[in-house]
Amino acid sequence: MTTIQISLPDSLALEASQTGLLNPEALERILRDELASRRINQLKAARVSIEQSPDQPLTMEEIEAEITAHRIGQRRASDS
Secondary structure, three states: OOOOOOOOOHHHHHHHHHOOOOOHHHHHHHHHHHHHHHHHHHHHHHHHHHHOOOOOOOOHHHHHHHHHHHHHHHHHHHHO
16 A cells, blocks of 8 residues: 655645545545546547548558568667
């Protein structure tokens, strides 16, 4: 378990404390919900990106060219 310390404006800390938002269970729920929301947003963005990509799949020649370029880049990186 990790312990964290945060700084908040006094008025926000007071209101959050009075409503039970600063207890460990509430903070865990808030963080987990936010992380899930961000993952969903990333997936949505990926879907939009895929939908906006060209409709035609790569040809075998294009795939081979991509693989070759990647391998050349790896060789150059390992030679450095």
